[in-house]
Amino acid sequence: MAWIKSKRAWYADGLAFECTGCGGCCSGPGEGRVWAKPEEIAAMAEHLGMEVEAFKEAYTRRFGSRVSLTEAPNRDCIFLEPRNEQGQRRCRIYPVRPTQCRTWPFWPSNLRTATSWAMTQTHCPGINRGSLHPLEEIEDEKSHTWG
Ligand code: SF4
Ligand code: SF4
Structure with a gap:
């Protein structure tokens, strides 16, 4: 009998995720990159009431043909706010944050295998916590790429 490879994703029953707001x-x-597309830069600039060029000058850096948000001297994202009374760290531009931020943790690299997902939990306490996200939502987020 021929072996038929199942196309069913290992996370077909959904995955639990709920951000704790830790800011991790x-x-x-470590140094990081937060890739931003031109339309995302325009949206962030508008959100802050800035001209696009001024926003780019203040908050972005170029890596070849790609643009990333810049970092504070301690390597935190420039838009990460200090810890609040609830112990959480908020994003100053949350409603217009780039796709890379918006689609976390449902990135292809994290979803590759159940082990990849479990490894993600070691640096994100929101993994396997809270409500279940259905397969359709996960696949939709996964399909968005950045850069
Ligand atoms: S590390 Fe996870 S829980 Fe913490 S802010 Fe990021 S997404 Fe939320
Ligand atoms: S969510 Fe906000 S603070 Fe976090 S990396 Fe993205 S832009 Fe920066």
């Missing part, structure tokens, strides 16, 4: 994925100490 937006902060140092």
Whole structure:
């Protein structure tokens, strides 16, 4: 009998995720990149009431043909706010944050295998916590790429 490879994703029953607001994925100490497309830069600039060129000058850096948000000296994203009374760190531009931020943690690299997903939990306490996200939502987020 021929072996038929199942096309069913390992996360077909959904995955639990609920952000705790710890800010870990937006902060140092390691250097990071937050890729931003031109339309995302325009939206962020508008949100802050800035001209696009002024926004680029203040908050972005170029890597070849790609543009990333810049970082504070401690490697935190420039838009990550200090810890509040609830112990959370908020994004100053949350409603217009780039796709890379918006689609976390449903990135192809995290979804590759159940082990990849479990590894993600080691640096994101929101993994396997809270409500279940259905397969359709996960696949939709996964389909968005950045850069
Ligand atoms: S590391 Fe996870 S729980 Fe913490 S802010 Fe980022 S997404 Fe939320
Ligand atoms: S733009 Fe906001 S969500 Fe994205 S890394 Fe910076 S602080 Fe985090």
